[in-house]
Amino acid sequence: MKKVVLKKRISNRVANGHPWIFANEIDLMDDEMEAGDIAEVLSHDGKFIGKGYVNPISRIPVRLLTRDKNVTIDAHFFHASILKAWEYRKKIGYTENCRLIFGEADGLPQLIIDKFNDYFVIQTLALGIDKWKGAIVDAIEKIFTPKGIYERNDVPVRELEGLSQHKGFLSKPFDTRIPIIENGLKFIVDVEKGQKTGYFLDQQDNRRAIQHIVKDADVLGAFCYTGTFEIHAASYGAKHVLGLDISESAVKHARENAALNNLENISFQCVNAFDALKEWSKEGKKWDVVMLDPPSFTKTRDNIQKAISGYKEINLRGMKLVKPGGFLVTSSCTNLVQPDLFYEIIEMAAKDARRSLRQVVFQAQSPDHPIIKGLENTNYLKFLIVQVN
Numbered sequence: 001m002k003k004v005v006l007k008k009r010i011s012n013r014v015a016n017g018h019p020w021i022f023a024n025e026i027d028l029m030d031d032e033m034e035a036g037d038i039a040e041v042l043s044h045d046g047k048f049i050g051k052g053y054v055n056p057i058s059r060i061p062v063r064l065l066t067r068d069k070n071v072t073i074d075a076h077f078f079h080a081s082i083l084k085a086w087e088y089r090k091k092i093g094y095t096e097n098c099r100l101i102f103g104e105a106d107g108l109p110q111l112i113i114d115k116f117n118d119y120f121v122i123q124t125l126a127l128g129i130d131k132w133k134g135a136i137v138d139a140i141e142k143i144f145t146p147k148g149i150y151e152r153n154d155v156p157v158r159e160l161e162g163l164s165q166h167k168g169f170l171s172k173p174f175d176t177r178i179p180i181i182e183n184g185l186k187f188i189v190d191v192e193k194g195q196k197t198g199y200f201l202d203q204q205d206n207r208r209a210i211q212h213i214v215k216d217a218d219v220l221g222a223f224c225y226t227g228t229f230e231i232h233a234a235s236y237g238a239k240h241v242l243g244l245d246i247s248e249s250a251v252k253h254a255r256e257n258a259a260l261n262n263l264e265n266i267s268f269q270c271v272n273a274f275d276a277l278k279e280w281s282k283e284g285k286k287w288d289v290v291m292l293d294p295p296s297f298t299k300t301r302d303n304i305q306k307a308i309s310g311y312k313e314i315n316l317r318g319m320k321l322v323k324p325g326g327f328l329v330t331s332s333c334t335n336l337v338q339p340d341l342f343y344e345i346i347e348m349a350a351k352d353a354r355r356s357l358r359q360v361v362f363q364a365q366s367p368d369h370p371i372i373k374g375l376e377n378t379n380y381l382k383f384l385i386v387q388v389n
Helices: 073-092 133-144 156-160 199-210 229-234 248-260 273-283 300-319 341-354
Strands: 002-006 026-029 038-043 049-054 062-068 097-102 113-115 118-124 148-153 165-171 177-182 187-188 218-222 240-245 266-270 288-294 322-332 355-364 381-389
Touching: 002 049, 038 218, 073 097, 073 133, 097 177, 097 199, 113 133, 118 133, 133 148, 148 341, 187 229, 187 248, 199 229, 218 273, 229 240, 229 248, 229 266, 229 288, 240 248, 240 273, 248 266, 248 355, 288 300, 300 322, 300 341, 341 355, 341 381
Parallel strands: 002 038, 118 148, 218 240, 218 288, 240 266, 288 322
Antiparallel strands: 002 026, 038 049, 049 062, 097 113, 113 118, 148 165, 177 187, 322 381, 355 381
């Protein structure tokens, strides 16, 4: 087997279990190594560290798949890994709609598989995992006998690996608008045109967390996308819910989802939420509950200060719209802003807004997106409910 030898001084991150090996940690790599090859990774003194897939042009040339020398990386390996991940989801109660494979957290770096009923959506975000796409599809077909499999590889990160962006069917064509039920509510998941894989499964538990605070409340939801939080709020007995999103197609989809659930205490507007929150706070408008679920403000560490400023500003505007004793529901989906920093940002916003906070809930994504200590990218979602006084 081809080999990669690491330098004597490497990050403890690798020794402690992180699967990524950066270019500056590699001392020697076989000259004939081709992108997508499986290689043994050795320490500077020849000790076995693991086996992983290689891409010499990547900023992360090696991503480990196993630390067991006796494991062979082949189609059986991927079948066994996906089956193991499915057994875990079943044990924790996530079966109908779930993230079946969460990349590094399931030992399959840069592979995402989401399950919507009997349909599956796949993302292969690195060249080394993309090479095994056929084996991955075969494993899904053998384990689940799915009604359909769709590929959402229309993401820019693939270009860093020398891969093209594309999307399409990996099975016979099917209707890509898939009905699902979450927390007893009906939603349409558009796996072809929706963001990411079509739906944000990571917030499914958090959407239940608003159940009591929205009862008999006037609720504002900003960055509502297809209205999942807002529809939960309306179904939980809110007096009225207003959802905002800049995307006309998202607002149309949100209205459709609301109609599916026969909800009349809800409406949506296609507006720039940043501008609306600023204008309405100047006008002195108030709500009992304000919900914020903005997009990630940064993808790179270079822009981390910009992200901090962005999260502070949007939460400051949100707090100003909350009635005294009301509630702010806020999220951040970038792993570059870790939980402690996110809470610090919220406290800075509260100080500037001259409001005091009382924490109700502070949690992460649902456990079908498991968090692995030391793998920062698996601990990415922060969900916070605070009472604003």
